[in-house]
Amino acid sequence: MKLKDPDKIKAIHAATLQLVSEVGLAGLNMNAIGKKAGIGMGTLYVYFKSKEELINALYRELKLKHTSLIYHTVDMSLPYKLNMQLLVENYMKNRFKYFQEHLFIEQSVLSHFLDSTSLQLEVDAYAGIYALLKEGQRQLLVKDFPVEILAAQMVGGANEIVADAIRKNKKLSSNSIQYAFEMCWDSIQR
Amino acid sequence: MKLKDPDKIKAIHAATLQLVSEVGLAGLNMNAIGKKAGIGMGTLYVYFKSKEELINALYRELKLKHTSLIYHTVDMSLPYKLNMQLLVENYMKNRFKYFQEHLFIEQSVLSHFLDSTSLQLEVDAYAGIYALLKEGQRQLLVKDFPVEILAAQMVGGANEIVADAIRKNKKLSSNSIQYAFEMCWDSIQR
DNA sequence: TTTATTATGGAATAATTATTCTGTTATATT
DNA sequence: AATATAACAGAATAATTATTCCATAATAAA
Missing domain, CATH: 1.10.10.60 (Homeodomain-like)
Structure with a gap:
């Protein structure tokens, strides 16, 4: 065979x-x-x-891969702000490097192709950032807002900055990443 | 006839x-x-x-409508920060109220349906916010970062906060809007 | 009121695209 | 080496979906 x-x-x-x-x-x-x-x-x-199965399989592989990759730098023994900075930098670089994969993920989520198991991965991906934000609130470093809102601000801002670079065919400069983190931190810090 | x-x-x-x-x-x-x-x-x-023409026509109508609606509250005689707050509030309420329309716009932009005239509207929509941010920099109120990055942070954060509310079938509370503006302002203010 | 013109609905057709089928080829297993 | 099994290519078919056609209804203009 x-x-x-x-x-x-x-x-x-x-x-x-x-x-x-x-x-x-x-x-x-x-x-x-x-x-x-x-x-x-x-x-x-x-x-x-089927086409549907292909899309679900690819979606799941990519979503699991990136959910894992994104948290690779997190190390609770590091100072909180540095931890956040590494997370944001890593997150943005990942979005930029694998922008085709993230584009596929985003379009899949909005389509009728994904089943409920696939869609659940979308929800699960937020657990890590929510936990990190709660820890920041415990240390009185992060604003006392609902973590969903804090996380949305962080993720949305970073995504859009990367998307803008890609739309304009620019590279993601280390300056841009620095600016992005400074804005991100200022937005969530108490 | x-x-x-x-x-x-x-x-x-x-x-x-x-x-x-x-x-x-x-x-x-x-x-x-x-x-x-x-x-x-x-x-x-x-x-x-054709289907293509239907999508382009609807896209153009919606994009022009919302680009215009978003800047309706702007009034240069108001204090800068208040102007920004009204803009962000108006922007978020618009995204929430017309979320189906914004969903259609976003998916259209990523599809192969839109022609170059339609796609240009996407670029044009940013002119207003870029100008407003430049004015803020002139008044030394806004960080001296590229306006594309400042705008991306504002827009991305606001979009994601609204999207999160919609995904979770929640209403967009005035608290959420307040939190969102506070984060937004902290992120861009000098 | 008559007429010419255009909107209208829905069936028919054309075009596209998903899926299956068939014959063949490669390769694990014996 | 022989054999059985599964991968493989691509043509054929099925299913879906975009578009057209045609008979009819409505209505602005004369």
């Missing part, structure tokens, strides 16, 4: 991400994925039994 | 907005629009000669 080729899955994923960044999720179709990935339709359907 | 019925256009627009909020732009189709709007396909194609 013959075994599935892990490289094919990677090729399918890569083709899907590139197509979505070119024509949007609304313009995505299976033929184009097969062609761009360099594989036949039969093969495509060996790996994913 | 017979004249086009303006109510039909409204019905088509409303049906489109509702469908996009239900199934995403990727799930939108002309049959569903006709059915939800209560009109036949022939009629639909009298008003819009």
Whole structure:
């Protein structure tokens, strides 16, 4: 017999991400994925039994990967503000480096493709930042606002700054990251 | 002869907005629009000669409307900070009240449907906030960062706070708006 | 009131796109 | 080495969806 080729899955994923960044999720179709990935339709359907399953599988892989990556720098033995700074820097660099993946995630969430298990990952991703903000409030460093609002301000601001750089074909300079953290910190600090 | 019925256009627009909020732009189709709007396909194609044109027309109408609405409260004779507060409050209330319309705008921008004229409106919408931030810098009230970064922080934070309320089926309380402006101001003030 | 013109609904068709099918090829297992 | 099993390509088909067509109804203009 013959075994599935892990490289094919990677090729399918890569083709899907590139197509979505070119024509949007609304313009995505299976033929184009097969062609761009360099594989036949039969093969495509060996790996994913439907378009919906392909999108869910890719979404879950990416969402779990980035939820994990984002918190990699967090180290509770560090001073709180430094911890936050590393988090924001890491978060922004990740959004910039993997912007195609984040674009796919965002469009998937707004589509009718995702099932409830996939959507739950979106909620879970916030647990870490909520906990970190609560710790900041405990240390009297962070404003006494609902953590959902504090987190939304942080995430929204950082996302938009990265998105602006990408829209304008600029690189994400270390200055921009510094400015972003300064604004972020000023906005949440007590 | 017979004249086009303006109510039909409204019905088509409303049906489109509702469908996009239900199934995403990727799930939108002309049959569903006709059915939800209560009109036949022939009629639909009298008003819009293609799906692409329908999306562009609706996008342009909404983008122009909201770009204008957002700056309605601005009054340069007011103190700078108050002006900013009114802007942010107005901006957030608008995003909340017309969230379906903003959802449609966001998904359209990421799709392959919009032509360059439509996309230009996206760029134009930032002129007002950039000008306002420059004035704040002139008065030494606002941080000396690039206005694109300051604006991105303001817009991104406000958008995400509203989006969070909508995702969680909460209302946009006046407290939330107050918190949002306090964070916004702290983030940009010198 | 008559007429010409355009809107209207919905069925028919065209176009696109998801999925399946078939023959073939590669390769684990014996 | 032989065999069985599953991957593979791409053509064929099914399903969906955009668009057109046509018969009819409404109404502005004469």
